[in-house]
Amino acid sequence: MDTNRPSVIAIDGRSGAGKSTLALELATLLRVHRPVALFHLEDLYPGWDGLTAGIEAYVTDVLAPLRSGRRARWHPWDWEADAPGAERTTAPAPLVIIEGVGAGASAARTHLDALLWVQVEGTDRKARALARDGEAYAPHWDRWAAQEEAWLATDDVRGAADVTVFNRADGAAPPDALAALLALPQLAGLLRPEAEAAAGQRIHSRRIDCTHPDPVPGLVEALYAGSEHLVVLDSSNHPAPGTADPFRNGHSMLADASGRGSTVFEHGAGRSTISRGCATASVPGAFFDWLDRTWGGTTEASDPDTGSGFDLGWMGWLGYELKRETGGSDVPAAAIPGADAALISPARGVLVDHSRGCVWALSRGTAGSAAWFARVTDAVAALRTSPATRPAFVPPGPVFDSADPRDRYLAKVVSAQQAIHAGDSYEVCLTTRLGATVPRAALDPWLLYRRMRTSSPAPFAHFIRFGSTVVASTSPERFVSLDDRGWMRAEPIKGTRPRGADPVADAALAAELAASPKDRAENIMIVDLLRNDLVRSSDPATLSVPRLCAIETYATVHQMVSTIVARLRPGASRAEAIALAFPPGSMTGAPKISTMSILDRLEDGRARGIYAGAVGYFSHTGAADLAVVIRTLVLRDDGAGNWDLGLSVGGAITADSDPAEEWDEVRTKARGVLDALGSVFPD
Numbered sequence: 001m002d003t004n005r006p007s008v009i010a011i012d013g014r015s016g017a018g019k020s021t022l023a024l025e026l027a028t029l030l031r032v033h034r035p036v037a038l039f040h041l042e043d044l045y046p047g048w049d050g051l052t053a054g055i056e057a058y059v060t061d062v063l064a065p066l067r068s069g070r071r072a073r074w075h076p077w078d079w080e081a082d083a084p085g086a087e088r089t090t091a092p093a094p095l096v097i098i099e100g101v102g103a104g105a106s107a108a109r110t111h112l113d114a115l116l117w118v119q120v121e122g123t124d125r126k127a128r129a130l131a132r133d134g135e136a137y138a139p140h141w142d143r144w145a146a147q148e149e150a151w152l153a154t155d156d157v158r159g160a161a162d163v164t165v166f167n168r169a170d171g172a173a174p175p176d177a178l179a180a181l182l183a184l185p186q187l188a189g190l191l192r193p194e195a196e197a198a199a200g201q202r203i204h205s206r207r208i209d210c211t212h213p214d215p216v217p218g219l220v221e222a223l224y225a226g227s228e229h230l231v232v233l234d235s236s237n238h239p240a241p242g243t244a245d246p247f248r249n250g251h252s253m254l255a256d257a258s259g260r261g262s263t264v265f266e267h268g269a270g271r272s273t274i275s276r277g278c279a280t281a282s283v284p285g286a287f288f289d290w291l292d293r294t295w296g297g298t299t300e301a302s303d304p305d306t307g308s309g310f311d312l313g314w315m316g317w318l319g320y321e322l323k324r325e326t327g328g329s330d331v332p333a334a335a336i337p338g339a340d341a342a343l344i345s346p347a348r349g350v351l352v353d354h355s356r357g358c359v360w361a362l363s364r365g366t367a368g369s370a371a372w373f374a375r376v377t378d379a380v381a382a383l384r385t386s387p388a389t390r391p392a393f394v395p396p397g398p399v400f401d402s403a404d405p406r407d408r409y410l411a412k413v414v415s416a417q418q419a420i421h422a423g424d425s426y427e428v429c430l431t432t433r434l435g436a437t438v439p440r441a442a443l444d445p446w447l448l449y450r451r452m453r454t455s456s457p458a459p460f461a462h463f464i465r466f467g468s469t470v471v472a473s474t475s476p477e478r479f480v481s482l483d484d485r486g487w488m489r490a491e492p493i494k495g496t497r498p499r500g501a502d503p504v505a506d507a508a509l510a511a512e513l514a515a516s517p518k519d520r521a522e523n524i525m526i527v528d529l530l531r532n533d534l535v536r537s538s539d540p541a542t543l544s545v546p547r548l549c550a551i552e553t554y555a556t557v558h559q560m561v562s563t564i565v566a567r568l569r570p571g572a573s574r575a576e577a578i579a580l581a582f583p584p585g586s587m588t589g590a591p592k593i594s595t596m597s598i599l600d601r602l603e604d605g606r607a608r609g610i611y612a613g614a615v616g617y618f619s620h621t622g623a624a625d626l627a628v629v630i631r632t633l634v635l636r637d638d639g640a641g642n643w644d645l646g647l648s649v650g651g652a653i654t655a656d657s658d659p660a661e662e663w664d665e666v667r668t669k670a671r672g673v674l675d676a677l678g679s680v681f682p683d
Contacts, residue, residue: 006037007190008067008096008111009181012104012157013118014148015141016125018167020132022118023099025174030095033193037066037093041100043076046084048140050077051147055102059111066092067111095190101148104157113186116177117161120169128169166278176277179263183274183281185293201365203311203620205351206373208359212383215352215359216252217450220463222379229257229264229344230465231315233616233627236474237457237554238354248478249459251308253617255315255349260368263345265314267322268338286325287318287341288582292575295618306351306360309483309623316343317464317471317615317629320608323583328596331607338609338636342466343618348372364620397678398436398443398645403606405682406663412602413659419598420655427525427589428598430662431612431650434670434682437642445470445635445643448676452633456555456672460627462615468639471610473632474672476554477561479584479614480534481625486568488534488577492526492586493628494652495519495549495560498668510558514551519560522652523549527562529585529592537577538566556672574622584628587612589652610634611648633673647673 011019011026020040027036039062045054061074071089078085102108104115120128129137158164163180167173181187182195212218216234224230235249257264264275267287274281283290295314319340324330348368351360361376363369404412409432416428449463449472456474464471478491497513500506513519527545535543547563568577589595611634616626634646651665667681674681 005069006066006092006094006096007113007187008063008098009114009116010103010108010112011097011099011116011118012101012161013120013167014125014152015101015144016127016129016132017118017120018128018169018173019099019101019103019118021169022116022165022167022173022177023097026177027097029174029178030097030191030194034095034190035093037090037096039066039072039090039096039098041098041103044074044100046077047079047082048143049147051102051144051151055105055107055151058098058100058102059105059107062090063098063108063111066090066096102151104161105151106155106157106160109160113190114162114181114184115157115160116163116165116181117158118165118167118173119158120167124169161282163279163281168278172277173279176279179261179276180274180279180281183283183294185283185285188293204363204366204369205306205311206361206377207306208361208377208380210352210357210359210380210383212380212386215380215383216254218383218386219254219350219352219359219376219379220446222382223350223375224254224256227256227258227465228467229262230463231255231344231346231617232463233315233625234453234461234463235354235459236453236461237459250353250355251310252352252354253310253315253349254352255312255344255346257344257346259347259372261347261364265316265341265343265345266339267341269340287322288325288575288579291578291618292573295575295624306353306362307356308351308353308360309481309619309621309625310351310617311620312346312349312362312364313617313619313621314343314345315617316466317341317610318582318613318626319610320583320587320612320629322613323596326579326582327593328583329600331600331605338469338634339466342464342469350376397674398438400434400436400645400647400674400679400682402432402434402682403604404432409663409666410659413653413657413662415602416598416653417655417657420653425589425591425595425598426654427522428595428602428653429587429589429650430599430602430653431587431608431648432603432666433606433611434647434649436645436679437638438645440637440641440643443635443643445472448472448633451676452673455676456631458554458631460615462627464615468637469610470635471615471629471632472635472673473615473627473629475615475627475630475632476552476559477584477586477628477630479616479626479628480578480581482568482574482577482623484619484621484623486572486574488538488566488568490530490534490564490581491547491561492523492530492564492584493552493559493561494523494526494586496651496665496668497558498671499553499556499558510551510553513558513560514549518654518656520549521656522654523560523562525590525654526586526652527564529590530564530581533581533585533592534564534566534577536580537568537572539569542567556675557668574624578624578626582614583612584614586628586652587630608648609646611646631669631672633677 075084233253458474543566614626
């Protein structure tokens with residue numbers, strides 16, 4: 001963009017939407033850091049039938065010269081004389097804001113840096129317009145409104161808008177609109193001072209002692225009941241306080257998007273929507289490009305330091321189909337259930353420190369922090385009289401069907417081995433999907449998750465409610481973590497055995513897994529893949545594998561786990577480091593790119609969606625921690641009173657795989673979720 005040319009923001013919307021007030025207040029906010037010129041189109045319309053002519057005059061006489069840095073010369077309309085008035089001029093400024101019906105017309109859009117559309121319900125618009133302009137406008141309302149509708153029928157201004165503002169006239173529109181404008185990359189240079197001020201807000205916190213052995217369920221129910229956008233990152237297998245491993249299960253994080261200043265993010269079909277309060281920005285482009293601009297590892301101060309890398313930031317999921325940005329194929333958007341990525345940036349949250357037996361209440365900025373700290377303190381105090389309980393359920397549970405019955409899955413295993421023998425892969429992580437439909441009234445997702453976390457506790461369990469989608473997971477696997485000093489840590493799982501019926505049988509199964517050449521080969525192949533993924537953004541001298549083919553035991557399975565660590569090169573992009581490792585190699589196989597193509601074919605082009613992607617956080621400190629989405633039930637409201645349930649499971653296929661044993665492994669991995677539902681694996 002020409003830095004000597006003024007930036008132009010247009011504010012459009014039907015009459016009575018509150019465009020003039022929003023423009024004035026937004027100009028006031030923006031004038032803190034630069035001069036702003038403000039132009040009202042109502043001064044230019046030539047009479048009550050002059051919308052079309054006014055738009056033409058606006059583009060030619062006002063917008064084009066101001067955009068080029070020249071003084072605009074124009075004639076206002078003399079409403080008493082019903083004729084053009086004396087010529088006026090408008091000087092350019094570094095930022096020009098133009099508001100009025102037609103400000104974002106198609107002929108104008110090539111001259112604009114950003115377009116805001118202001119939306120209000122029809123009855124409210126008329127009342128507002130008449131209250132502002134008095135009875136002089138009343139006889140002409142319908143006449144003018146008809147012109148607006150005729151024009152909008154041929155010009156989709158709202159669809160072209162970069163930002164949509166639902167103006168409730170409660171004072172929230174100007175700051176929310178400014179926050180949405182900060183999300184637009186084309187305004188990044190212009191609004192850098194505002195962006196730096198927003199990023200510089202200190203994270204305040206209060207430490208609250210907590211003796212309850214499992215505070216997460218009670219805190220969620222006390223603080224977040226009914227939240228539309230909720231993220232719970234739950235180390236549900238934590239041991240007693242003082243013994244938790246800070247690298248694995250030392251902390252749980254809880255937050256929603258209800259606090260003032262919280263942001264909701266969705267990405268799909270190559271476009272991101274970023275919503276703050278009543279304003280939503282629409283930004284085309286790749287997800288990881290957005291993440292690099294928005295997160296980027298900028299360190300913010302925390303007061304005091306919680307001892308954790310988590311200080312709010314962004315929380316949620318990255319779906320497997322983001323592989324289109326990292327070398328995989330592009331699954332058609334219509335085939336993808338839900339958003340490719342869904343995140344919240346909460347203004348407040350809770351960090352449960354299992355290792356130190358305390359809870360941290362977190363708040364960005366000072367506004368409302370005292371009230372939030374008091375709420376969290378009260379919720380922790382109430383836990384003393386709330387004993388831990390396991391929610392009951394009445395079987396039988398939902399009846400599932402399988403996208404791949406046994407014979408079909410076994411045939412796909414053989415096809416995967418044929419690809420391996422052909423040299424196209426050496427490990428293929430094949431998956432299938434179980435599905436069911438159940439009335440919404442028959443299944444409470446939160447109570448289901450509580451049963452899952454009780455029967456199958458895990459270090460990277462999570463519960464996410466994002467509008468009509470719910471994710472309930474007992475994932476035991478870390479994808480990758482990144483601390484504020486740049487150290488990355490990946491912990492892939494490959495190799496599974498069921499728990500035994502008694503201690504002797506259980507120990508034998510664990511020993512069998514530890515000694516299995518086939519499972520060790522699976523694991524080491526993925527370790528090699530992840531070493532390559534991490535070293536692409538790290539200092540090779542720091543790359544190491546401190547744990548190789550170790551056995552971890554969970555409620556329903558034994559797992560083989562390895563650990564790879566490396567440190568980012570100085571100046572390396574943190575978002576790019578995540579992208580270079582995505583999707584998790586333990587869910588693709590190796591080599592990653594060619595194997596993903598094989599999986600697209602073997603899985604019948606079926607989008608994995610959230611499954612096989614990642615869930616976690618990108619903190620303001622520059623830290624991140626992401627889990628692999630496995631052992632996960634995805635629930636979607638079908639809009640007809642039902643939950644659509646999806647449970648995806650699979651395993652790694654090698655040249656030595658026994659197809660029947662691979663099928664047994666699929667059944668084993670599904671057991672924890674199905675047991676919590678009271679369901680059985682489909683025949």
